[in-house]
Each structure stands twice: as structure tokens, then as C-alpha cells.
């Protein structure tokens with residue numbers, strides 16, 4: 574079969590490799606019908622995730638068809654159409670029993686395209702298949718379902734739920750990439766008073782508006798704190814936001830997310846950080862803040878699947894480009910130059 578293989582920083586090739594086989598009883602082999610590229614794949618290619626070994630097949634998101642199942646697999650059979658989650662779950666460890674699959678102690682967690690071969694291939698082996706895949710409803714397209722593998726649960730769980738967004742809240746989302754946009758779509762489900770989207774790219778801010786941001790701020794030209802304080806006649810606005818969601822992963826944006834929040838407010842960090850960020854406790858110690866962090870669990874997939882199926886979340890809006898499954902070179906190029914190309918999620922199918 575063909576697969577996208579990582580050969581060290583900056584190097585990947587679409588090449589012939591052996592087809593995956595069942596190794597453990599709980600495995601399935603899935604024929605990949607649709608896959609996509611994540612910002613995290615770009616981090617891997619930059620060399621930011623050194624535990625990814627040379628020779629590893631990249632990718633942690635897919636929708637596909639089961640073609641083979643191990644003897645221990647109970648709920649799936651050949652021919653089933655499934656969503657492959659970016660997080661695998663052994664289903665039995667202490668953390669899986671709490672739905673905290675991202676922290677799985679039983680060799681699950683984020684393993685696809687990281688510790689084992691991933692989904693940017695014609696076929697992929699998925700361990701713990703009963704608890705790591707989700708049946709795809711017939712009424713929804715592969716590419717819509719694909720948005721549930723990573724970005725929608727990440728924005729919803731690590732941003733909206735950890736930030737405890739509630740009715741009437743003023744919410745700031747720092748970073749309007751696919752994950753920030755997913756947080757905006759998720760926050761809307763809770764009837765906030767305003768969602769303020771902050772980014773440096775006008776194209777992404779336009780997408781944020783389409784997905785439900787009420788106020789957009791290009792922080793290269795405007796001071797987000799001033800915009801929030803000026804929100805007309807709104808007492809909360811003058812104090813800062815109730816919840817700020819950090820969806821970039823830089824020291825500056827984390828510090829911005831802390832600055833924007835009112836006393837007693839909540840900061841939900843979603844961004845993956847590669848460098849230390851400063852928490853100014855000398856200023857913040859008395860402001861009653863709550864800061865949360867997290868790796869996505871994807872435990873919200875069943876809920877989000879219903880919201881996508883019922884049309885309450887329009888997953889199509891996250892998709893900007895389509896490619897054939899063998900066209901990774903062009904797809905990575907378009908995705909990596911998102912500021913110029915306007916790319917959000919690119920689908921290969």
C-alpha cells in the first residue's frame with residue numbers, strides 16, 4: 574500500500590510500505606476513505622515532537638471502512654464505516670474508566686501517527702478498536718464526520734467545557750485556526766452573550782464570523798483588551814471576559830488570554846506550547862482566576878456526532894480544500910501556508 578512516511582525534520586514521502594496486519598486481538602484494519610492534516614503534523618515535521626521516529630506513518634484522523642478485525646473485537650465487523658479518533662482508549666485503565674482517554678495508561682492516548690503508524694495511508698491498524706472508533710451515521714458524509722476526529726472535540730472539551738462557558742458569558746477565543754473555530758462553534762451551544770475572536774489573519778477572522786463570532790479583533794492592529802472594555806454598555810465587558818480560550822500555543826497568546834479575563838474568570842488553555850509562558854502571579858494572585866489545561870479525550874464524540882447529524886453544528890464550514898488520497902504533497906503545501914491560502918481543514922479522500 575501507499576502511505577505518507579516521516580523521514581526526520583522537514584522530510585516526508587508518499588511511498589510503498591507493507592500493509593498493516595492485526596497484531597493484538599482488539600485491533601481492526603481500516604481502509605482509509607478520508608483523512609486530513611493537523612497543525613500537530615506540522616509540529617512533527619518541524620522536529621518539535623522528537624518521540625516520532627523516522628519511518629513512522631503520519632496522521633491521527635480518519636474515516637474509513639473496517640476490512641479486518643481481531644478475534645477480541647466485539648462491536649465491529651468488516652464493512653463497517655467508522656470514525657477513527659485521534660485518541661485511542663484501552664477502555665479499562667483508571668483514566669479510561671473516567672472517560673479521560675487522553676491520559677490512558679494502557680498504551681492508548683495519542684498514539685496514531687505518533688507512537689504507532691497513523692492514518693495518512695491507504696490502510697491503518699487501529700488498536701482497542703471497540704473503544705477507539707465510532708460508527709458513522711449514514712446520513713452524514715465522510716468529511717463531516719472526519720471533523721469529529723480531533724478539532725471539534727478539542728475545541729469543545731479543552732476550550733468550552735473546561736472553560737465552563739455558560740449562558741450570558743462574554744467569551745474570548747484567542748486564535749481562530751481550526752481549533753479556535755471549533756471552540757467558537759462549541760461555545761455557541763451555551764448561549765454566550767458575545768464571542769470575541771482574536772487572530773492576526775483577516776481570512777481566519779472572517780471564518781470566525783461565519784461560525785458565529787460576534788466581534789472580531791485583528792490583534793496586529795487593535796488592542797483586544799480595549800475592544801472588550803468598550804463593548805457597548807456592558808458591565809462585564811468593562812471588567813474583562815468571563816472565559817478566555819487560548820487556541821494558539823505561544824507565550825504571548827497565553828499571557829493575552831490571562832489579561833483579558835475578569836476577576837473570578839476562567840482561562841482554558843488549548844494550545845500546545847513548545848516554550849515556557851509566564852504567569853504573572855505578582856499581578857494575578859488576587860484576581861480569583863481559574864486556569865485549566867488539557868489534552869483532548871474525545872469522550873464528547875457521541876454528543877458532537879448527534880449535533881453534527883442534527884445540523885446544530887455545520888461541520889462542512891471547517892473544510893476549505895479537497896485532494897485525492899495520493900496528493901499529500903500539495904495538501905501539506907496548501908495547509909502549511911494557511912495565511913496565504915485561507916486553508917482551514919484540507920480533506921484527502
Ligand SMILES: NC(=O)c1ccc[n+]([C@@H]2O[C@H](COP(=O)([O-])OP(=O)(O)OC[C@H]3O[C@@H](n4cnc5c(N)ncnc54)[C@H](O)[C@@H]3O)[C@@H](O)[C@H]2O)c1
Nearest residue numbers: 612748749750751752772773820821822844845867868869
Ligand atoms: N490540547 C489539545 O488536545 C490539542 C489538540 C489539538 C490541537 N491543539 C493545539 O491547538 C492549537 C491551535 O490549533 P490549530 O490547528 O487551530 O492551529 P493553527 O496554527 O491553524 O491556528 C492558530 C491560529 O493562531 C493565530 N495566531 C498566531 N499567533 C497569534 C497571536 N500572537 N495573536 C493572535 N492570533 C495568533 C494564527 O493566525 C492562527 O490562525 C495548536 O497549538 C495545536 O497544537 C491542542
Ligand SMILES: [Zn+2]
Nearest residue numbers: 611613659723
Ligand atoms: Zn491533531
Ligand SMILES: [Zn+2]
Nearest residue numbers: 663666669677
Ligand atoms: Zn486506558
